Amino acid sequence: MPLHRPTLRVASSVAVTVGTYGVAFGAAGVAAGFSVWQTCLLSLIAFTGASQFAAVSVIGAGGSALSAVAAASLLGVRNALYGVQMAPRLGVSGWRRVLAAQLTIDESTGVALGQEGEGRHAVVQGFWLTGGGVYLFWNLATLAGASGAHLLGDPARWGLDAAVPAAFLALVWRRFADRRLIGVALAAMGFCALISPVVPAGLNIVATTLVAVVAGWVER
Amino acid sequence: MTRWWVVILTGATAFGLKYLGHLVPARWLANERLRRINEYVPVALLSALVVAEGLVDKTRVVIDHRAIGLGVAAVALLARAPFFVVVILAALASAIAVHLG
Known part of the structure; x- marks a missing residue:
């Protein structure tokens, strides 16, 4: 072809x-x-x-x-x-x-x-x-x-050390055309900051999946 | 040795997930909740990575040179700068903050 x-x-x-x-x-x-x-x-x-x-x-x-x-x-x-x-x-x-x-x-x-x-x-x-x-x-x-x-x-x-989080921000930003996704992102950022002092390094990232599961589950 | 495990297991699961997707019939994933959760998980994880990498030092939330870089990145993104420009500007701002601080 x-x-x-x-x-x-x-x-x-x-x-x-x-x-x-x-x-x-x-x-x-x-x-x-x-x-x-x-x-x-x-x-x-x-x-x-x-x-x-x-x-x-x-x-x-x-x-x-x-x-x-x-x-x-x-x-x-x-x-x-x-x-x-x-x-x-x-x-x-x-x-x-x-x-x-x-x-x-x-x-x-x-x-x-x-x-x-x-x-x-x-x-x-x-x-x-x-x-x-x-x-x-x-x-x-x-x-x-x-x-x-x-x-x-x-x-x-x-x-x-700032380029890497900036890259993640740019990657997530691409999805912000949808307003619901901005909400998910802000909730996830807040949740991650909140739990970081109390969970081992790395788990603060994985645990944020919870935010996505809850948001996706309860939304109608 | 830890790093070799990370390389091998990350590589294996990354490929395994891709291949699995090619084998699954599309109708299995028609569920609306599953589809939404799948759409949200990457957004939540990438957002967590922004915070974990940019605002957390070990287990403490801190505002340092990286936060300045992140702020500049956000402004660049609002101005619709391309990906590479965003990353370079963030690095530049952060490096300047380190040198001045």
Whole structure:
């Protein structure tokens, strides 16, 4: 099938902008005590930005491995839902399904579903071009950030310790078009601040899932 | 060793969740409550990470150079600055605060 030009444009711009952000992840991983190799493996295998940042953040803050994996996995649950959406649209099996699963993230799903009006081919191309492009740039950028991190010295001197929460704020901000989500976000921030002094490091993040469950359950 | 476990388990669960999604029939997730909770969980977790990373030191809530960076990030986001610009400005503001403080 011929390449759909407008889809390629969207996919490549998303791949480059989101992908290069992997530099910040690479630096954050090393700042949290992970080796360059471990940081790169996280990007290659886990390949889901918010989860990766969460995992290294929890460890960097002195949390346990269990808290780190739990926070990362809870954030990764949405990828399963994206998979449910994408599977019938892609119609692949065998090793192609394994590959499609690995590339199932916010960006690839978002671009693909955004192409619905352009026809089935555009949806399929949007998924593979965005997923593949982000994978390439995200991993190259992780390597650059992780191997360049030692040149920086103390991360606070360069504001790196503020860059990570700012990145999380930017990630959650994208969802603020919906007012209910602003409410959930504010409640979660308040809850996290409230429980931080009384629970072990890392658990203050995972426990905030409660806010989402309660809000989603009681809302009508 | 802790970090190796984090790398292996985070990688395995991240991929496992993605793959699982591709195997599940769409009609299993038609439940409205489940759909809403799934929409809210990432928002709650990302918000918690903003606080835990930007305003908490060990177990205490503190306002330090990172909060200044976060404030600048919020202003940049209100002005619709792109992702990368938001992060750079936050880092810059925080670094300046560290040097002045």
